[in-house]
Amino acid sequence: MTFGTDERLKSYLDTNQLQRERMCVAVLALDKRFTNVRPRHPRGGPDGGRDIEAIFGGEQKVHGAIGFVNQANDSTDHKKKAQKKFVGDLASAIAADPEIKSFVFFTNVNLTAGEKDALIQKVTKSGLAHCEIFDRERIRLVLDGADGMAIRFQSLGIPMSEAEQATFFARWGDDIQSVIVDGFSEIKKSLNRMQFLQEMNAPLDQFLVLLELDREYDGNEIGHFRFFVSISLAEPRDGLFMLTFGTSDRADRARAKSVADVEAMPAGILHGMMGAKWERRIPAAEHAPNEDVADEGADHDEGTNVGTFTSVGMEKVRFLRAEFGYGGGSFRFGPYLRLSDIDESMIALFVNKALAEKIKAIHFIGNQYKLAEYGREGFRIDTQGKFEPSLIFTPSELSDEWRRIMRNFGPFSVRYAEMTPIRLFEPVEASNSLPVRRSRKANG
Structure with a gap:
């Protein structure tokens, strides 16, 4: 395509100054020494001899000028026109901006090495x-190269031959594929974000805190355990500002009236589990909670018990779960929280020391959305904060002291503005065996 490109550069863009500028900007941008390459007037118009601006070598300010002639034929007259344009635009650029350190000139007239050296001396x-100086031959070399073929097609309308297509895709195929994949990936991220922002307004069917242990344990290795979660909402909902929920061993612990009652129950996670949850609300005369339990570790008052459960024990333990929510029943009575209410809440975990030492990671899940995950390097275990749920524990159990778990720099907190939770399920479409009815309008 050497001859075709050379001929098109002579006259194809006659009178089309805007397209000339766009082509020259694109050609200069391919030279990695030049950055931030841009036209001074993207839509064309008077520019005082300064068509292009750029940065050379990361620091030198550059002005560029374009001196194309119509029906270029490399005659003495055309060379003089190009040289005169060079000198005039150089003077205009220096007068307009004394801080420039470099000058670039494009022309569709071929210049000899001596002629270009003479012009460069004027710049010096x-x-x-x-x-x-980009004369016609230098521009052609760029446009006929693998990097410039797309510019050539856009500016001069010259298609690629089969050989050029092979060269082009060998050079750019992986990058083009990457752009396509990345583009679809960004679209998917945006759609996922929109979907979550819609679905976070659903009632909070389940808020799950999952402890992942460092290995799978036998139930008798775990023995007694305590795992409770305290959540302080960023904004109270219908007076509710704090949730506490969790689980422990001894299935009937919630019914116990004394230590003796607890001691009479089979101990250890292998023999049974229980759970409880409490809500704490603002008294009618108040407008805001007066303490921040999760953040400061003040005396803990978990509030009103709103439910308990019992379950069979676990022979093998790799995960432990504590959960709160309003799902699972035939009816849902308000007021209730929504998934959006968890946003920016402060969360602290309270466990016994032996269990704390076995934790590998902590997972937060809400309504089948993965809200956050913290590896061992992302949280700290300390003795700060007093936690006394209204459950009875024996002195032997409490000898395995409470430990509080939070992030390294404060309570756990889920912030929807900073990330998009991951949806852990995909709904299936309903099946339909009925014939699809055509609309009456379609039938005429």
Whole structure:
């Protein structure tokens, strides 16, 4: 395509100054020495001899000018026109911006090496540090190269031959594929974000805190355990500002009236589990909670018990779960929280020391959305904070002291503005065996 490109550069863009500028900007941008390449007037118009601006070598300010002639034929007259345009645009650029250090000139007239050297000397005498001249042959070499074929097609309308297509895709195929994949990936991220922002307004069917242990344990290795979660809402909902929920061993612990009652129950996670949950609400005369349990570790008052459960024990233990929510029943009576209410809440975990030492990671899940995950390096275990749920524990159990778990720099907190939770399920479409009715309008 050497001859075709050379001929098109001579006259194809006659009178089309805007397309000339766009082509020259694109050609200069391919030179990695130049950055931030841009036209001074993207839509065309008077520019005082300064068509292009750029940065050379990461620091030198560059002005570029374009001196194309119509029906270029490399005659003495056309060369003089190009040289005159060079000198005039150089003077205009220096007068308009004395801080420039480099000058670039594009022309569709071929110049000899001596003619280009003479022009470069004029630049040097003007006090500039650098000059680049793109005559027709140099522009052609760029456009016929693998990097410039797309510019050539857009600017001069020259298609690629089969050999050029092979060269082009060998050079750019992986990058084009990457752009396509990345583009679809960004679209998917945006759709996932929109979907979550819609679904976070659903009632909080389940808020699950999952402890992942460092290995799978036998139930008798775990023995007695305590795992409770305290959540302080960022904004109270219908007076509710704090949730406490969790689980422990001894299935009937919630019914016990004394330590003796607890001691009479089979101990250890292998023999049974129980759970309880409490809500704490603002008294009618108040407008805001007066303490922050999760953040400061003040005396803990978990509030009103709103439910308990019992379950069979676990022979093998790799995960432990504590959960709160309003799902699972035939009816849902308000007021209730929504998934959106968990946003920016402060969360602290309270466990016995032996269990704390076995934790590998902590997972937060709400309504089948993965809200957050913290590996061992992402949380700290300390002795701060007093936690006394209204459950009875024996002195032997409490000898395995309470430990509080929070992030390294404060309570756990889920912030929807900072990330998009991951949906852990995909709904299936309903099946339909009925014939699809055509609309009456379609039938005429």
